[in-house]
Amino acid sequence: MLHTDNTHRPLIFIVNCDWRDIFRTAPAEFEAKIKRDHLGLDQNDFFYLSFAHINYNLTVKNFSTRHLKTYLGFIKPWLDLKALWAVPLTIYRYHLRPTVWLAYDFGSLPALSLARAIWGGTIVMVLTNQPRFYSSTRQFGAFKSVYSFFLERLFSGLPNYFMTINETMKSYLLDLQVPAHKIKIFSTDTINRDQVWLKQARSGRVRAKLGLSSTAKIVLSVGRLEPEKNFSELITLFATLPADYVLIILGQGRMLASLQAEIKAKNLEGRVFFPGFVSREDIWNYYLDANVFVLLSKAEALGMVFWEAMYLGVPVIGSTASGIVETIGADFDRGRLWQTEDKVEVFKEKIFSCVEASTAKDAMCARAKAYVEVKIKNSVTLNDIIDMSHNEKKISGQSLLSD
Numbered sequence: 034m035l036h037t038d039n040t041h042r043p044l045i046f047i048v049n050c051d052w053r054d055i056f057r058t059a060p061a062e063f064e065a066k067i068k069r070d071h072l073g074l075d076q077n078d079f080f081y082l083s084f085a086h087i088n089y090n091l092t093v094k095n096f097s098t099r100h101l102k103t104y105l106g107f108i109k110p111w112l113d114l115k116a117l118w119a120v121p122l123t124i125y126r127y128h129l130r131p132t133v134w135l136a137y138d139f140g141s142l143p144a145l146s147l148a149r150a151i152w153g154g155t156i157v158m159v160l161t162n163q164p165r166f167y168s169s170t171r172q173f174g175a176f177k178s179v180y181s182f183f184l185e186r187l188f189s190g191l192p193n194y195f196m197t198i199n200e201t202m203k204s205y206l207l208d209l210q211v212p213a214h215k216i217k218i219f220s221t222d223t224i225n226r227d228q229v230w231l232k233q234a235r236s237g238r239v240r241a242k243l244g245l246s247s248t249a250k251i252v253l254s255v256g257r258l259e260p261e262k263n264f265s266e267l268i269t270l271f272a273t274l275p276a277d278y279v280l281i282i283l284g285q286g287r288m289l290a291s292l293q294a295e296i297k298a299k300n301l302e303g304r305v306f307f308p309g310f311v312s313r314e315d316i317w318n319y320y321l322d323a324n325v326f327v328l329l330s331k332a333e334a335l336g337m338v339f340w341e342a343m344y345l346g347v348p349v350i351g352s353t354a355s356g357i358v359e360t361i362g363a364d365f366d367r368g369r370l371w372q373t374e375d376k377v378e379v380f381k382e383k384i385f386s387c388v389e390a391s392t393a394k395d396a397m398c399a400r401a402k403a404y405v406e407v408k409i410k411n412s413v414t415l416n417d418i419i420d421m422s423h424n425e426k427k428i429s430g431q432s433l434l435s436d
Contacts, residue, residue, distance in 0.1 A: 258286025
């Protein structure tokens, strides 16, 4: 296990759920998430308290974990309550002195706040979605949304800083009365991170894999197969397109069986494909073969998949969820916007405008790529916040001495 006594590197303590056990079974995926969130993979040490299906302790390179076997993990209030005793006991047991207590959800903040009061340090919350809106689209959404509502209002004042992904999320935090100076925007950059795989990607691979002709028009969508992604409406709209169009939906989730039944009922078998989970190495091949990217989410804070498609020059169509609107801008600025109130013919017009050659489409795609290139230059990292926290504490200490 990692100990701050033996290193001058910052120690980042994270409360986490690892139901798929990716710490052991998919270390590359685990490290990719650290890079995506700009947490300083090479600058920091990490200790994870992970609620999981099995107990074990493990250290790999600069990562340590205490995987804690947890029953009823689907009950979020229970996890938040369990963290209240699991966090301080873990810190005491392993003699840890974290520099940063990192939270990904509001429910873990009371436990981290208690630990900060005892051992010091700085709480940083990484917020990449809108919990109140997002939870309302899931199973038992009404209860989850109310629970999120109270967590946000009760505990949004606990972090020293927030790291979030765009202006949409900054506004979400400002609405919770979080002071603007506590909010730092960073780029969840999968594009620079994946440059090696991106350069190895080739068009034609997906068409060959799925047996699609070079003239087939591919509509690509990427996301968890969950209600908030609104794939059912996408399939209904897709059914109105000509027979040379195919739909590929990448992702896993509990709605797979119902979506497959819907496809069968609409006689779309052979035109809609569910490849399931696709690795980061392979996903770029799908973008390169796509004629248009479509995601009609009911709630979306950012939609990194839009950035990925836009970066490769794929025209995009998105819903009017706030994060998507921030990415696309006005209709036909950096993509096309769709709302449920639009008629089927409007959807078809937007699809055709993205697939058929035109100078207007080329200009739209150029604006989209330029937008993404600017966004991914944002280099704010967790270590910038650590430095900022140290400087503020220094200034505060000097002020006390001068008084």
